[in-house]
Amino acid sequence: MVLRKLDYGDSDRIYTLLTKEHGKLGAIGRGVRKTTSKLAAALEIYSQVDVLLAHGRNLDVIAQVERKRKPRIEADLARTSRAALIAELAERMSEDRHPIDYLYDLTCWALDELAVDPEPRRASAYFLAVALDLMGYAPQLAACARCNVKLTAGAHPFSAPAGGFLCPACADPAEPAVSSGAIKVLRVMFARDLDLYRRLRLSTAIMDEVDDTLADQLEYHLDRRLNTLRFLRRMRAGS
Numbered sequence: 001m002v003l004r005k006l007d008y009g010d011s012d013r014i015y016t017l018l019t020k021e022h023g024k025l026g027a028i029g030r031g032v033r034k035t036t037s038k039l040a041a042a043l044e045i046y047s048q049v050d051v052l053l054a055h056g057r058n059l060d061v062i063a064q065v066e067r068k069r070k071p072r073i074e075a076d077l078a079r080t081s082r083a084a085l086i087a088e089l090a091e092r093m094s095e096d097r098h099p100i101d102y103l104y105d106l107t108c109w110a111l112d113e114l115a116v117d118p119e120p121r122r123a124s125a126y127f128l129a130v131a132l133d134l135m136g137y138a139p140q141l142a143a144c145a146r147c148n149v150k151l152t153a154g155a156h157p158f159s160a161p162a163g164g165f166l167c168p169a170c171a172d173p174a175e176p177a178v179s180s181g182a183i184k185v186l187r188v189m190f191a192r193d194l195d196l197y198r199r200l201r202l203s204t205a206i207m208d209e210v211d212d213t214l215a216d217q218l219e220y221h222l223d224r225r226l227n228t229l230r231f232l233r234r235m236r237a238g239s
């Protein structure tokens with residue numbers, strides 16, 4: 001999958017590709033910005049492609065490309081910004097030539113789903129949850145993250161530094177709590193129960209809470225912030 005492209009030199013472009021077997025890799029498309037190039041159209045961003053690479057001195061060179069599919073992500077900001085978030089996180093998580101199990105399929109699924117779901121945040125939130133899980137940063141959802149007592153039904157504050165939700169004894173009463181509805185949705189996501197997750201009715205308020213909790217957890221664990229996440233939060237704050 002084409003995660004990113006960057007113009008290089010007079011007519012070349014460097015692509016960041018996410019692959020199933022080889023993890024992330026960079027490859028150069030020679031002459032793709034010339035009008036005569038047949039490669040460029042197949043290498044649009046988020047396209048799923050079959051590529052034949054030739055070893056180059058620094059970067060591999062794209063010798064042939066065949067496009068398999070491309071999600072039709074409409075040019076509205078809600079969708080394109082979340083597609084960018086998925087691509088940025090997939091790239092950040094991956095090391096060169098080290099595949100992470102399931103990341104490729106998850107990324108393809110999320111972008112396909114983002115193109116068709118009426119609620120664009122549903123796919124990106126699920127991607128964030130499973131990505132956190134794949135990185136080993138799934139939050140504690142059933143027991144208090146500080147004292148390990150089983151959480152009662154009801155709202156609980158979330159603490160990324162503690163690693164999950166807090167019971168009333170451990171929580172600061174001033175801390176805003178996440179609703180029990182949102183906590184239930186998060187449990188479904190981290191259980192990776194995709195069938196159930198897709199059937200859940202998610203109100204805007206619950207989706208906001210789920211998004212914020214996942215973003216807090218992600219930002220706490222990533223050493224550099226994601227540009228797209230910062231942008232999305234600013235956009236929400238301004239709306």
Ligand SMILES: [Zn+2]
Nearest residue numbers: 144147167170
């Ligand atoms: Zn506690």
